[in-house]
Amino acid sequence: MEKLLKEVRFLKIYSFVLTLVLCGFIFLSFKPLGKERFTEIDVERINVVEKDGQLKMVISNQARQHPGMFNNKPLPPRERQAGMIFFNSRGDECGGLIYDGNENENGMVYSVDQNQNDQVLQIQYNESRNGQQLRRTYGLKMWDRSDEFKMEKAIKEFAALDQIKDEQERKKAVQALRDKGYLGRERMFVGKTTDEEVGLFIRDNKGTPRIKIYVNKANEPVMEFLDEQGNKLKSAN
Template structure:
Protein backbone atom coordinates (compact mmCIF):
# COMPACT_ATOMS: atom_id res chain seq x y z
CA UNK A 1 0.00 0.00 0.00
CA UNK A 2 2.81 2.41 0.93
CA UNK A 3 4.61 1.53 -2.31
CA UNK A 4 1.47 2.34 -4.32
CA UNK A 5 1.03 5.69 -2.56
CA UNK A 6 4.68 6.55 -3.27
CA UNK A 7 4.33 5.71 -6.97
CA UNK A 8 1.15 7.80 -7.25
CA UNK A 9 2.96 10.72 -5.62
CA UNK A 10 5.84 10.40 -8.12
CA UNK A 11 3.38 10.34 -11.01
CA UNK A 12 1.70 13.51 -9.72
CA UNK A 13 5.06 15.32 -9.48
CA UNK A 14 5.98 14.11 -12.97
CA UNK A 15 2.63 15.34 -14.35
CA UNK A 16 3.03 18.76 -12.73
CA UNK A 17 6.61 19.20 -14.05
CA UNK A 18 5.59 18.05 -17.54
CA UNK A 19 2.65 20.46 -17.56
CA UNK A 20 4.89 23.38 -16.58
CA UNK A 21 7.46 22.53 -19.28
CA UNK A 22 4.75 22.26 -21.95
CA UNK A 23 3.27 25.58 -20.90
CA UNK A 24 6.69 27.26 -21.10
CA UNK A 25 7.32 25.72 -24.53
CA UNK A 26 4.04 27.00 -25.98
CA UNK A 27 4.54 30.42 -24.37
CA UNK A 28 8.03 30.86 -25.85
CA UNK A 29 6.94 29.54 -29.25
CA UNK A 30 4.03 32.00 -29.34
CA UNK A 31 6.27 34.84 -28.16
CA UNK A 32 8.82 34.26 -30.96
CA UNK A 33 6.06 34.33 -33.59
CA UNK A 34 4.27 37.35 -32.18
CA UNK A 35 4.94 41.05 -32.77
CA UNK A 36 8.45 42.50 -32.72
CA UNK A 37 10.16 43.45 -29.49
CA UNK A 38 10.12 47.13 -28.62
CA UNK A 39 12.82 48.92 -26.67
CA UNK A 40 12.85 52.51 -25.51
CA UNK A 41 16.64 52.51 -25.28
CA UNK A 42 19.41 50.00 -25.92
CA UNK A 43 23.19 50.16 -25.45
CA UNK A 44 25.18 47.94 -27.79
CA UNK A 45 28.70 47.85 -29.21
CA UNK A 46 27.81 46.21 -32.53
CA UNK A 47 24.73 45.09 -34.48
CA UNK A 48 24.91 42.69 -37.46
CA UNK A 49 22.04 42.87 -39.95
CA UNK A 50 21.71 39.52 -41.75
CA UNK A 51 19.38 37.76 -44.19
CA UNK A 52 17.46 34.61 -43.19
CA UNK A 53 20.31 32.47 -44.51
CA UNK A 54 22.85 34.35 -42.38
CA UNK A 55 24.28 36.49 -45.20
CA UNK A 56 25.75 39.66 -43.70
CA UNK A 57 24.19 42.84 -45.14
CA UNK A 58 25.11 45.64 -42.74
CA UNK A 59 27.15 46.26 -39.59
CA UNK A 60 26.52 49.08 -37.12
CA UNK A 61 29.47 49.24 -34.79
CA UNK A 62 31.70 51.25 -32.51
CA UNK A 63 35.37 51.75 -33.42
CA UNK A 64 36.76 48.83 -31.42
CA UNK A 65 34.42 46.19 -32.89
CA UNK A 66 34.13 47.63 -36.42
CA UNK A 67 34.11 45.08 -39.27
CA UNK A 68 37.39 44.97 -41.30
CA UNK A 69 35.53 44.43 -44.58
CA UNK A 70 34.62 41.52 -46.87
CA UNK A 71 35.88 40.40 -50.28
CA UNK A 72 34.12 37.42 -51.89
CA UNK A 73 32.69 36.35 -48.50
CA UNK A 74 36.17 36.46 -46.92
CA UNK A 75 37.05 38.87 -44.11
CA UNK A 76 39.98 41.21 -44.66
CA UNK A 77 42.85 41.38 -42.19
CA UNK A 78 42.05 43.20 -38.91
CA UNK A 79 42.52 46.97 -39.29
CA UNK A 80 41.56 50.12 -37.46
CA UNK A 81 38.31 51.65 -38.71
CA UNK A 82 36.10 54.37 -37.31
CA UNK A 83 32.63 53.82 -35.85
CA UNK A 84 29.70 53.83 -38.23
CA UNK A 85 27.83 51.69 -40.76
CA UNK A 86 29.36 49.27 -43.26
CA UNK A 87 27.25 47.83 -46.11
CA UNK A 88 27.65 44.43 -47.81
CA UNK A 89 26.10 43.04 -50.99
CA UNK A 90 24.92 39.51 -51.81
CA UNK A 91 28.23 38.77 -53.53
CA UNK A 92 29.90 38.86 -50.13
CA UNK A 93 31.70 42.15 -50.77
CA UNK A 94 31.74 45.40 -48.84
CA UNK A 95 29.93 47.96 -51.00
CA UNK A 96 30.05 51.21 -49.03
CA UNK A 97 29.56 52.76 -45.65
CA UNK A 98 29.36 55.74 -43.37
CA UNK A 99 32.13 56.38 -40.82
CA UNK A 100 32.92 59.36 -38.62
CA UNK A 101 34.92 60.64 -35.67
CA UNK A 102 36.38 63.73 -34.09
CA UNK A 103 39.11 64.48 -31.54
CA UNK A 104 41.49 67.25 -30.49
CA UNK A 105 43.55 66.87 -33.68
CA UNK A 106 40.98 66.36 -36.43
CA UNK A 107 37.34 65.69 -37.30
CA UNK A 108 35.67 64.01 -40.21
CA UNK A 109 32.79 62.08 -41.72
CA UNK A 110 32.72 60.06 -44.94
CA UNK A 111 29.87 58.39 -46.83
CA UNK A 112 31.27 56.03 -49.48
CA UNK A 113 29.77 54.14 -52.41
CA UNK A 114 31.93 51.28 -53.73
CA UNK A 115 32.23 50.00 -57.27
CA UNK A 116 31.43 46.32 -57.72
CA UNK A 117 34.42 44.07 -56.87
CA UNK A 118 36.60 47.02 -55.84
CA UNK A 119 36.82 50.11 -53.65
CA UNK A 120 34.97 53.45 -53.49
CA UNK A 121 34.10 55.45 -56.61
CA UNK A 122 32.05 58.15 -54.86
CA UNK A 123 32.38 59.88 -51.50
CA UNK A 124 30.58 62.64 -49.69
CA UNK A 125 33.33 63.74 -47.31
CA UNK A 126 34.26 66.26 -44.62
CA UNK A 127 37.66 66.73 -42.95
CA UNK A 128 38.91 69.41 -40.60
CA UNK A 129 42.15 69.87 -38.70
CA UNK A 130 42.60 71.53 -35.31
CA UNK A 131 44.13 74.89 -34.35
CA UNK A 132 44.18 78.13 -36.33
CA UNK A 133 45.08 76.41 -39.62
CA UNK A 134 42.05 74.13 -39.78
CA UNK A 135 42.46 73.13 -43.45
CA UNK A 136 38.73 72.38 -43.70
CA UNK A 137 37.78 70.31 -46.77
CA UNK A 138 34.34 69.05 -47.75
CA UNK A 139 32.41 68.07 -50.83
CA UNK A 140 31.63 65.34 -53.35
CA UNK A 141 34.49 63.36 -54.90
CA UNK A 142 34.41 60.82 -57.76
CA UNK A 143 37.01 58.29 -58.98
CA UNK A 144 37.51 55.98 -61.95
CA UNK A 145 38.57 52.40 -61.22
CA UNK A 146 39.43 49.71 -63.79
CA UNK A 147 37.24 46.60 -64.06
CA UNK A 148 40.22 44.26 -64.66
CA UNK A 149 41.99 44.99 -61.36
CA UNK A 150 39.54 44.01 -58.57
CA UNK A 151 40.08 44.59 -54.88
CA UNK A 152 41.44 41.07 -54.29
CA UNK A 153 44.24 41.74 -56.80
CA UNK A 154 44.92 45.16 -55.25
CA UNK A 155 45.30 43.59 -51.79
CA UNK A 156 47.63 40.86 -53.09
CA UNK A 157 49.72 43.48 -54.93
CA UNK A 158 50.08 45.71 -51.87
CA UNK A 159 50.83 42.77 -49.55
CA UNK A 160 53.62 41.56 -51.86
CA UNK A 161 55.21 45.03 -51.86
CA UNK A 162 55.05 45.17 -48.07
CA UNK A 163 56.95 41.88 -47.85
CA UNK A 164 59.66 43.16 -50.22
CA UNK A 165 59.86 46.47 -48.30
CA UNK A 166 61.87 48.25 -51.01
CA UNK A 167 60.79 51.84 -51.95
CA UNK A 168 62.49 51.65 -55.36
CA UNK A 169 60.70 48.41 -56.26
CA UNK A 170 57.38 49.82 -55.05
CA UNK A 171 57.81 52.97 -57.16
CA UNK A 172 58.58 50.92 -60.27
CA UNK A 173 55.64 48.57 -59.64
CA UNK A 174 53.17 51.44 -59.21
CA UNK A 175 54.52 53.17 -62.32
CA UNK A 176 53.92 49.98 -64.32
CA UNK A 177 50.33 49.74 -63.02
CA UNK A 178 49.70 53.38 -63.87
CA UNK A 179 51.00 52.81 -67.40
CA UNK A 180 48.67 49.81 -67.74
CA UNK A 181 45.71 51.90 -66.55
CA UNK A 182 45.11 49.82 -63.43
CA UNK A 183 45.44 52.56 -60.84
CA UNK A 184 42.57 54.63 -59.48
CA UNK A 185 42.25 58.19 -60.77
CA UNK A 186 40.30 61.03 -59.21
CA UNK A 187 37.96 62.57 -61.81
CA UNK A 188 35.75 65.10 -60.08
CA UNK A 189 35.50 67.22 -56.94
CA UNK A 190 32.77 69.70 -56.05
CA UNK A 191 33.18 71.51 -52.75
CA UNK A 192 35.70 73.46 -50.70
CA UNK A 193 39.45 72.83 -50.91
CA UNK A 194 42.10 73.23 -48.20
CA UNK A 195 43.11 76.53 -49.87
CA UNK A 196 39.63 77.95 -49.37
CA UNK A 197 38.52 77.65 -53.00
CA UNK A 198 34.88 76.67 -53.51
CA UNK A 199 33.87 75.25 -56.87
CA UNK A 200 34.11 72.39 -59.35
CA UNK A 201 37.40 70.70 -60.30
CA UNK A 202 37.40 68.18 -63.18
CA UNK A 203 40.28 65.83 -64.07
CA UNK A 204 41.05 63.78 -67.18
CA UNK A 205 41.40 59.98 -67.36
CA UNK A 206 44.98 60.27 -66.10
CA UNK A 207 43.91 62.17 -63.00
CA UNK A 208 45.25 65.58 -64.11
CA UNK A 209 43.16 68.69 -63.44
CA UNK A 210 41.83 70.07 -66.74
CA UNK A 211 39.01 72.39 -65.77
CA UNK A 212 38.44 74.61 -62.71
CA UNK A 213 35.41 76.75 -61.96
CA UNK A 214 35.68 78.30 -58.52
CA UNK A 215 35.53 81.29 -56.21
CA UNK A 216 38.68 81.78 -54.14
CA UNK A 217 38.98 82.88 -50.50
CA UNK A 218 39.18 86.53 -51.65
CA UNK A 219 35.84 86.21 -53.48
CA UNK A 220 37.50 86.33 -56.91
CA UNK A 221 35.92 84.13 -59.62
CA UNK A 222 38.00 81.82 -61.82
CA UNK A 223 37.43 79.68 -64.90
CA UNK A 224 40.60 77.81 -65.87
CA UNK A 225 41.01 75.48 -68.85
CA UNK A 226 44.29 73.53 -68.56
CA UNK A 227 46.26 71.20 -70.83
CA UNK A 228 47.84 67.89 -69.80
CA UNK A 229 50.87 69.73 -68.38
CA UNK A 230 48.72 72.03 -66.24
CA UNK A 231 49.26 75.09 -68.43
CA UNK A 232 46.35 77.47 -69.24
CA UNK A 233 44.64 76.95 -72.60
CA UNK A 234 43.40 80.15 -74.28
Protein backbone atom coordinates in the same frame (compact mmCIF):
# COMPACT_ATOMS: atom_id res chain seq x y z
CA MET B 1 3.87 7.07 9.04
CA GLU B 2 3.75 10.83 9.67
CA LYS B 3 7.24 11.19 8.20
CA LEU B 4 6.16 9.26 5.11
CA LEU B 5 3.09 11.51 4.66
CA LYS B 6 5.31 14.61 4.85
CA GLU B 7 7.64 13.22 2.18
CA VAL B 8 4.67 12.39 -0.07
CA ARG B 9 3.26 15.91 0.43
CA PHE B 10 6.67 17.40 -0.43
CA LEU B 11 6.89 15.28 -3.57
CA LYS B 12 3.42 16.44 -4.67
CA ILE B 13 4.33 20.10 -4.18
CA TYR B 14 7.68 19.58 -5.96
CA SER B 15 5.93 17.81 -8.85
CA PHE B 16 3.36 20.61 -9.13
CA VAL B 17 6.02 23.36 -9.21
CA LEU B 18 8.14 21.44 -11.70
CA THR B 19 5.10 20.96 -13.93
CA LEU B 20 4.41 24.73 -13.87
CA VAL B 21 8.01 25.49 -14.77
CA LEU B 22 7.96 22.95 -17.61
CA CYS B 23 4.69 24.34 -18.99
CA GLY B 24 6.07 27.87 -18.85
CA PHE B 25 9.20 26.78 -20.71
CA ILE B 26 7.14 25.04 -23.41
CA PHE B 27 4.87 28.08 -23.76
CA LEU B 28 7.80 30.46 -24.18
CA SER B 29 9.55 28.10 -26.60
CA PHE B 30 6.58 28.11 -28.96
CA LYS B 31 5.84 31.81 -28.61
CA PRO B 32 5.46 33.25 -32.16
CA LEU B 33 8.34 35.43 -33.31
CA GLY B 34 7.34 38.99 -34.02
CA LYS B 35 8.36 42.58 -33.84
CA GLU B 36 9.85 43.68 -30.55
CA ARG B 37 9.87 47.25 -29.33
CA PHE B 38 12.58 48.75 -27.14
CA THR B 39 12.65 52.19 -25.60
CA GLU B 40 16.45 52.19 -25.49
CA ILE B 41 19.21 49.70 -26.23
CA ASP B 42 23.00 49.79 -25.88
CA VAL B 43 24.89 47.64 -28.36
CA GLU B 44 28.44 47.45 -29.74
CA ARG B 45 27.52 45.87 -33.07
CA ILE B 46 24.43 44.86 -35.06
CA ASN B 47 24.57 42.45 -38.02
CA VAL B 48 21.66 42.71 -40.49
CA VAL B 49 21.27 39.39 -42.33
CA GLU B 50 18.91 37.68 -44.77
CA LYS B 51 16.89 34.62 -43.72
CA ASP B 52 19.68 32.37 -44.93
CA GLY B 53 22.22 34.20 -42.77
CA GLN B 54 23.87 36.20 -45.56
CA LEU B 55 25.35 39.41 -44.19
CA LYS B 56 23.87 42.61 -45.66
CA MET B 57 24.84 45.41 -43.27
CA VAL B 58 26.93 45.95 -40.14
CA ILE B 59 26.36 48.81 -37.69
CA SER B 60 29.29 48.87 -35.29
CA ASN B 61 31.54 50.81 -32.97
CA GLN B 62 35.21 51.14 -33.92
CA ALA B 63 36.52 48.22 -31.86
CA ARG B 64 34.14 45.67 -33.42
CA GLN B 65 33.90 47.14 -36.93
CA HIS B 66 33.86 44.66 -39.83
CA PRO B 67 37.14 44.61 -41.84
CA GLY B 68 35.26 44.31 -45.15
CA MET B 69 34.46 41.32 -47.32
CA PHE B 70 35.00 40.06 -50.86
CA ASN B 71 33.42 36.92 -52.37
CA ASN B 72 31.85 36.17 -48.97
CA LYS B 73 35.31 36.05 -47.38
CA PRO B 74 36.30 38.62 -44.72
CA LEU B 75 39.36 40.73 -45.52
CA PRO B 76 42.35 40.65 -43.12
CA PRO B 77 41.74 42.44 -39.79
CA ARG B 78 42.31 46.21 -39.93
CA GLU B 79 41.37 49.29 -37.95
CA ARG B 80 38.22 51.03 -39.21
CA GLN B 81 36.07 53.82 -37.82
CA ALA B 82 32.61 53.35 -36.34
CA GLY B 83 29.68 53.45 -38.73
CA MET B 84 27.74 51.32 -41.21
CA ILE B 85 29.16 48.93 -43.84
CA PHE B 86 26.97 47.54 -46.66
CA PHE B 87 27.32 44.19 -48.48
CA ASN B 88 25.71 43.05 -51.73
CA SER B 89 24.31 39.63 -52.70
CA ARG B 90 27.72 38.50 -54.02
CA GLY B 91 29.18 38.89 -50.55
CA ASP B 92 31.21 41.99 -51.47
CA GLU B 93 31.43 45.21 -49.51
CA CYS B 94 29.68 47.82 -51.64
CA GLY B 95 29.82 51.03 -49.59
CA GLY B 96 29.30 52.50 -46.18
CA LEU B 97 29.29 55.45 -43.84
CA ILE B 98 32.08 56.03 -41.32
CA TYR B 99 32.92 58.87 -38.96
CA ASP B 100 35.22 59.91 -36.14
CA GLY B 101 36.61 62.98 -34.46
CA ASN B 102 38.92 64.28 -31.75
CA GLU B 103 40.62 67.55 -30.80
CA ASN B 104 42.86 67.44 -33.92
CA GLU B 105 40.83 65.68 -36.63
CA ASN B 106 37.16 65.30 -37.54
CA GLY B 107 35.43 63.68 -40.45
CA MET B 108 32.50 61.78 -41.91
CA VAL B 109 32.43 59.92 -45.24
CA TYR B 110 29.65 58.20 -47.16
CA SER B 111 31.09 55.94 -49.90
CA VAL B 112 29.66 54.07 -52.89
CA ASP B 113 31.88 51.28 -54.27
CA GLN B 114 32.23 50.14 -57.86
CA ASN B 115 31.22 46.51 -58.38
CA GLN B 116 34.07 44.28 -57.13
CA ASN B 117 36.25 47.34 -56.60
CA ASP B 118 36.90 50.32 -54.33
CA GLN B 119 34.90 53.53 -53.92
CA VAL B 120 34.01 55.64 -56.96
CA LEU B 121 31.86 58.23 -55.22
CA GLN B 122 32.05 59.90 -51.81
CA ILE B 123 30.27 62.61 -49.90
CA GLN B 124 32.89 63.70 -47.40
CA TYR B 125 33.73 66.15 -44.66
CA ASN B 126 37.28 66.39 -43.27
CA GLU B 127 39.09 68.85 -41.05
CA SER B 128 42.43 68.79 -39.25
CA ARG B 129 44.19 71.17 -36.90
CA ASN B 130 47.94 71.78 -36.66
CA GLY B 131 48.46 74.18 -33.79
CA GLN B 132 46.37 77.25 -34.63
CA GLN B 133 46.05 76.29 -38.31
CA LEU B 134 42.75 74.68 -39.25
CA ARG B 135 42.34 72.98 -42.64
CA ARG B 136 38.84 71.98 -43.75
CA THR B 137 37.39 70.46 -46.92
CA TYR B 138 33.99 69.01 -47.82
CA GLY B 139 31.98 68.08 -50.87
CA LEU B 140 31.37 65.38 -53.49
CA LYS B 141 34.33 63.47 -54.95
CA MET B 142 34.44 60.96 -57.84
CA TRP B 143 37.07 58.46 -59.07
CA ASP B 144 37.63 56.10 -61.99
CA ARG B 145 38.60 52.48 -61.23
CA SER B 146 40.20 50.02 -63.64
CA ASP B 147 38.19 46.92 -64.62
CA GLU B 148 41.56 45.17 -65.00
CA PHE B 149 42.46 45.81 -61.37
CA LYS B 150 39.48 44.65 -59.36
CA MET B 151 39.51 43.99 -55.64
CA GLU B 152 40.70 40.38 -55.87
CA LYS B 153 43.79 41.39 -57.86
CA ALA B 154 44.35 44.51 -55.75
CA ILE B 155 44.43 42.46 -52.53
CA LYS B 156 47.17 40.20 -53.93
CA GLU B 157 49.21 43.11 -55.33
CA PHE B 158 49.08 45.13 -52.11
CA ALA B 159 50.00 42.05 -50.07
CA ALA B 160 53.08 41.66 -52.28
CA LEU B 161 53.92 45.37 -51.84
CA ASP B 162 53.84 44.93 -48.07
CA GLN B 163 56.66 42.40 -48.39
CA ILE B 164 58.99 44.96 -49.99
CA LYS B 165 61.20 46.30 -47.20
CA ASP B 166 63.10 48.92 -49.20
CA GLU B 167 61.01 52.11 -49.20
CA GLN B 168 62.32 53.36 -52.55
CA GLU B 169 61.64 50.04 -54.24
CA ARG B 170 58.15 50.02 -52.80
CA LYS B 171 57.48 53.52 -54.16
CA LYS B 172 58.67 52.42 -57.60
CA ALA B 173 56.34 49.42 -57.51
CA VAL B 174 53.39 51.63 -56.53
CA GLN B 175 54.24 54.10 -59.29
CA ALA B 176 54.35 51.24 -61.80
CA LEU B 177 50.78 50.32 -60.86
CA ARG B 178 49.77 53.97 -61.15
CA ASP B 179 51.41 54.28 -64.60
CA LYS B 180 49.36 51.29 -65.79
CA GLY B 181 46.20 53.06 -64.66
CA TYR B 182 45.52 50.41 -62.03
CA LEU B 183 45.16 52.76 -59.08
CA GLY B 184 42.09 54.95 -58.70
CA ARG B 185 42.19 58.32 -60.48
CA GLU B 186 40.29 61.24 -59.06
CA ARG B 187 38.06 62.74 -61.77
CA MET B 188 35.95 65.41 -60.11
CA PHE B 189 35.45 67.31 -56.89
CA VAL B 190 32.55 69.67 -56.15
CA GLY B 191 32.87 71.52 -52.88
CA LYS B 192 35.24 73.51 -50.70
CA THR B 193 39.01 72.92 -50.76
CA THR B 194 41.56 73.43 -47.98
CA ASP B 195 42.55 76.67 -49.78
CA GLU B 196 38.97 77.92 -49.21
CA GLU B 197 38.11 77.69 -52.90
CA VAL B 198 34.48 76.72 -53.52
CA GLY B 199 33.60 75.32 -56.91
CA LEU B 200 34.00 72.60 -59.55
CA PHE B 201 37.35 70.86 -60.15
CA ILE B 202 37.65 68.36 -63.04
CA ARG B 203 40.58 66.05 -63.91
CA ASP B 204 41.33 63.97 -67.02
CA ASN B 205 41.52 60.16 -67.08
CA LYS B 206 45.09 60.29 -65.79
CA GLY B 207 44.05 62.29 -62.74
CA THR B 208 45.60 65.56 -63.98
CA PRO B 209 43.68 68.78 -63.13
CA ARG B 210 42.21 70.27 -66.34
CA ILE B 211 39.28 72.55 -65.45
CA LYS B 212 38.73 74.71 -62.36
CA ILE B 213 35.68 76.91 -61.89
CA TYR B 214 35.49 78.40 -58.41
CA VAL B 215 35.23 81.40 -56.12
CA ASN B 216 38.42 82.02 -54.13
CA LYS B 217 38.69 83.15 -50.50
CA ALA B 218 38.82 86.79 -51.69
CA ASN B 219 35.33 86.26 -53.23
CA GLU B 220 36.77 86.49 -56.77
CA PRO B 221 35.30 84.20 -59.48
CA VAL B 222 37.96 82.18 -61.31
CA MET B 223 37.94 79.93 -64.41
CA GLU B 224 41.07 77.96 -65.37
CA PHE B 225 41.70 75.56 -68.25
CA LEU B 226 44.95 73.55 -68.02
CA ASP B 227 46.95 71.31 -70.33
CA GLU B 228 48.40 67.90 -69.43
CA GLN B 229 51.43 69.58 -67.83
CA GLY B 230 49.31 71.90 -65.69
CA ASN B 231 49.92 75.02 -67.79
CA LYS B 232 47.03 77.44 -68.18
CA LEU B 233 45.34 77.40 -71.58
CA LYS B 234 42.73 79.97 -70.80
CA SER B 235 41.61 81.79 -67.69
CA ALA B 236 39.17 84.46 -66.64
CA ASN B 237 38.85 86.36 -63.38
